[in-house]
Amino acid sequence: MKEFSHHILDIANNSIRGKATSIQLSITENKATNQFIFQLKDNGCGIPKAILDEIKNPFTTTRKTRKVGLGIPMLDATCRQCDGRLTIETEVGKGTIIRGTMALNHIDRPPMGNIASTLRTLLTSHENLNIEAIYKVDQHSFIVSTLELKEILGEVSLSTPEVVQWLYTYIEENITALYNSE
């Protein structure tokens, strides 16, 4: 995938297809250690051992419509090509933690892409899903969560067009500010 945000959307959609009601997502850039780290933790159905053992193989998929699944294999290949790795911890019935690393300064590390749009989509498209996203750049961080937003909005739905529009700008400005902070 050309942009990293597409990978985030892809793995979050895996969680949603796996019946998760809670997703914690973190993206961390650390210049001091030259690390790019991302993690997604969900409370979905988990991955059975037989599938987990083969999950980085693109011919493993739970889809019925085609015989190959490339989301995880492509993300795994991208991490390895960027001097990092992808690890998956999972327990059937409890949930899954996907964690990946890459060298922050690796020339082949995909650009972030429109992460504000990705987060906005995830936060507003699923009424019964709690999502918390933490974006860290060195010592600065930005947290946005459906719980916090719902508290502020009260009776107003997160999927209200005005809210959706505002949320994009809110996320975009806060993430941009992380990169501009000293």
Next chain:
Amino acid sequence: MTIQDIINGLNLHVVTGEEHLNQKIETGYVGDLLSVVMGKANPDSVWVTVQSHVNIIAVATLVDIRCIIVSEGFSVDADAIQKAIEEEIVVLTSPQSSYEIVKQLGQLGI
């Protein structure tokens, strides 16, 4: 044009797929970002790439590409060769750059 014609014209090494070299190739695609290849390449293309892991076989299967040329002298991963055999995909290698390979494919008339 058949895969055999391409092998003869470009002096390529056959990694796997000896028995499928009479298949027709209509067009070609070059690219290393698998998601883009998945979305843009045409079926029955010859695909030129520097990638050599098992994911290329999965992409070829999805797009219905029957022939992959791995460029720059990269060696093809063992699990990729195994899957290529199962999926009946021809995998060829060349020490040349993707650019040089595509240029010669063009001269052959692809």
